Amino acid sequence: MITVLNHPLITHKLTQMRNVDTRTKNFRQNLDEIAGLMAYEITRDIKLDPVTIQTPVQECETFELNTDIVLVPILRAGLGMVDGILSLIPTAKVGHIGVYRDEETLMPHEYFAKFPENLDTAEVLILDPMLATGGSADAAIEMVKKRGAKSIKLVCLVAAPEGVELVKNNHPDVDIFLAAMDDHLNEKGYIVPGLGDAGDRIFGTK
Numbered sequence: 001m002i003t004v005l006n007h008p009l010i011t012h013k014l015t016q017m018r019n020v021d022t023r024t025k026n027f028r029q030n031l032d033e034i035a036g037l038m039a040y041e042i043t044r045d046i047k048l049d050p051v052t053i054q055t056p057v058q059e060c061e062t063f064e065l066n067t068d069i070v071l072v073p074i075l076r077a078g079l080g081m082v083d084g085i086l087s088l089i090p091t092a093k094v095g096h097i098g099v100y101r102d103e104e105t106l107m108p109h110e111y112f113a114k115f116p117e118n119l120d121t122a123e124v125l126i127l128d129p130m131l132a133t134g135g136s137a138d139a140a141i142e143m144v145k146k147r148g149a150k151s152i153k154l155v156c157l158v159a160a161p162e163g164v165e166l167v168k169n170n171h172p173d174v175d176i177f178l179a180a181m182d183d184h185l186n187e188k189g190y191i192v193p194g195l196g197d198a199g200d201r202i203f204g205t206k
Helices: 008-018 024-045 077-086 135-146 161-170 198-203
Strands: 002-004 048-054 059-065 069-075 096-101 108-114 123-127 151-159 175-181
Touching: 008 024, 008 151, 008 175, 024 077, 024 123, 024 151, 024 175, 024 198, 069 077, 069 135, 077 123, 077 198, 096 135, 108 135, 123 135, 135 151, 135 161, 151 161, 161 175
Parallel strands: 002 175, 069 096, 069 123, 123 151, 151 175
Antiparallel strands: 048 059, 096 108
């Protein structure tokens, strides 16, 4: 399933991120806020368990989360999405995946991977602001699947159709959530119109 979250607040904040004149601080802040807004929608179907609690007035039958949530940012740009989601789900655990893209072949190569132990029972959210060729996301999904993950969602801000198609074909069991679907990739593998290099704009590097 591919879901584009057409929410006015998400669209407005993404517009600020796309703007070439937006400075690092505001870029980072908007990314943080969009990630939180997306998390609200993405977790809409997470299972709840019935529970009995005592309020200041009386006993109450209600519900609470019964699913562990693991955030897996793809380094380094994915780190920019973690805090916004943790602000809503502070009990979530965080793994990390390091994948770099060969500038000539555009193929991904793993250089780091560390995860919590409960991937097999957790709801795993793979985070990356950009879904361009799809190579890094495809590799990240394979990495968590090899470690037992069964329920996986891919969360990205901006995607190109080429990347979505690759992930959809290779991992039809993975739901994809986007803030926007852009037009295409250019000859250098960048999303058009996109928002530039997310990692550089988050961390103020070139």
